[in-house]
Amino acid sequence: MHIERFVERNRDSLDIRRHLARNALEGQICPDTADALRGILADIEAAVDEAGNLRVEIAGESVSTRADYERTELARDIVLAEDGIEALIGHICDEDPSISVQSQLVAERLAGRQFEVCFTDRDGTVNGYSNRYVTSIQPAHVALSLTRFAAAVCNHFVVLTAGPLADPGILDLSVMPSSQVVYAASKGREVVFPDGSEKAEFLGPDQRNALRELALAIEKLYGSNRFASFRYVGSGLQSKFGECSVAYQDWQSNCPPELSLAFRAEIEAQIRRIDPDGRTFHVEDGGRDLEISTLDASATAYDKGTGLLFVAEHAGINLKGRSVLVCGDTISDVPMVRRVVEAGARLEVVFVTTDPALQAQLRDVAPQTLFVDRYEALVLGMYLAVTEETHEYMVV
Numbered sequence: 495m496h497i498e499r500f501v502e503r504n505r506d507s508l509d510i511r512r513h514l515a516r517n518a519l520e521g522q523i524c525p526d527t528a529d530a531l532r533g534i535l536a537d538i539e540a541a542v543d544e545a546g547n548l549r550v551e552i553a554g555e556s557v558s559t560r561a562d563y564e565r566t567e568l569a570r571d572i573v574l575a576e577d578g579i580e581a582l583i584g585h586i587c588d589e590d591p592s593i594s595v596q597s598q599l600v601a602e603r604l605a606g607r608q609f610e611v612c613f614t615d616r617d618g619t620v621n622g623y624s625n626r627y628v629t630s631i632q633p634a635h636v637a638l639s640l641t642r643f644a645a646a647v648c649n650h651f652v653v654l655t656a657g658p659l660a661d662p663g664i665l666d667l668s669v670m671p672s673s674q675v676v677y678a679a680s681k682g683r684e685v686v687f688p689d690g691s692e693k694a695e696f697l698g699p700d701q702r703n704a705l706r707e708l709a710l711a712i713e714k715l716y717g718s719n720r721f722a723s724f725r726y727v728g729s730g731l732q733s734k735f736g737e738c739s740v741a742y743q744d745w746q747s748n749c750p751p752e753l754s755l756a757f758r759a760e761i762e763a764q765i766r767r768i769d770p771d772g773r774t775f776h777v778e779d780g781g782r783d784l785e786i787s788t789l790d791a792s793a794t795a796y797d798k799g800t801g802l803l804f805v806a807e808h809a810g811i812n813l814k815g816r817s818v819l820v821c822g823d824t825i826s827d828v829p830m831v832r833r834v835v836e837a838g839a840r841l842e843v844v845f846v847t848t849d850p851a852l853q854a855q856l857r858d859v860a861p862q863t864l865f866v867d868r869y870e871a872l873v874l875g876m877y878l879a880v881t882e883e884t885h886e887y888m889v890v
């Protein structure tokens with residue numbers, strides 16, 4: 495299977511999943527969408543070998559990678575379409591019993607609460623990790639749970655992501671109805687509100703030009719046979735507002751280490767060429783991606799905490815004394831928690847992490863933080879928190 499075909503088949507699922515989510519929100523099953531999703535899954539499975547590796551063709555070469563996210567989530571949405579949400583919850587809890595226990599903890603923490611606003615990160619927090627951003631389409635079951643939660647108990651529901659807004663960005667991957675959600679992309683520097691209006695931070699011409707030049711240099715690297723496959727590794731190149739990120743490894747480490755390091759070195763060389771004095775770019779190595787952000791006049795890099803305040807200001811959200819829920823999964827999400835504490839909000843925090851260092855950091859800022867191991871526990875917990883029925887398969 496050619497990589498472009500793989501991307502296209504996943505994109506085919508977007509409108510099908512939007513249709514499915516709408517029906518599921520009304521409590522209806524949707525057998526026609528089950529068939530359509532089954533067709534997409536069958537096409538992908540045909541390119542998967544016995545060990546579960548996906549063989550794809552990139553620049554004339556056969557490359558082995560994993561498509562666990564895409565396959566798992568398609569299979570789950572097929573259950574949702576055919577048998578409904580209750581059956582799917584049973585299916586997910588059967589996969590890993592800890593999800594059942596932890597989602598119950600989340601539900602207990604959130605049940606009966608009303609939030610002025612929920613700020614949540616996307617990838618790893620309310621969505622699984624894919625090896626490729628372009629195929630990390632939001633599953634319909636996730637859209638259903640988040641929409642139920644947002645509509646029932648949140649005045650504002652904000653997805654605040656480091657990823658870009660579009661082309662491709664969060665708007666191209668989202669399945670939940672846009673009327674229920676504020677999309678804050680590029681760490682909150684570009685925002686789309688539920689009524690469709692948009693707002694973006696200021697960005698100077700020098701910063702714009704430097705980012706454009708860097709993007710062109712990376713495109714040139716993708717054009718070489720040696721580095722062609724990196725276009726489809728992780729987030730690939732993401733040109734965002736005021737910054738960009740370039741992946742040199744995916745989260746399951748499918749790229750040969752030597753090649754991965756060689757690609758990273760080439761990018762670093764381009765950064766030094768464009769910004770020899772280090773006055774324009776701030777570079778952070780996330781272990782799989784280089785995040786290159788432009789510095790503002792005070793030479794500080796933008797973080798999600800700054801983005802959160804930008805969103806709050808333009809959405810007319812007053813944080814002081816109000817109930818605010820913050821959800822995240824990495825260190826880049828901690829500034830959101832800090833800003834909400836500083837603003838004097840009544841804070842609730844759920845983090846998806848098993849990292850002891852990150853947990854310790856959060857306990858310093860917000861001792862009440864609830865930790866879960868997997869994103870499913872958070873999403874399912876949100877659904878259960880606003881759903882009346884008792885769930886006899888839940889182990890408490």
Ligand SMILES: [Mg+2]
Binds near residue numbers: 615618619822
């Ligand atoms: Mg994340």
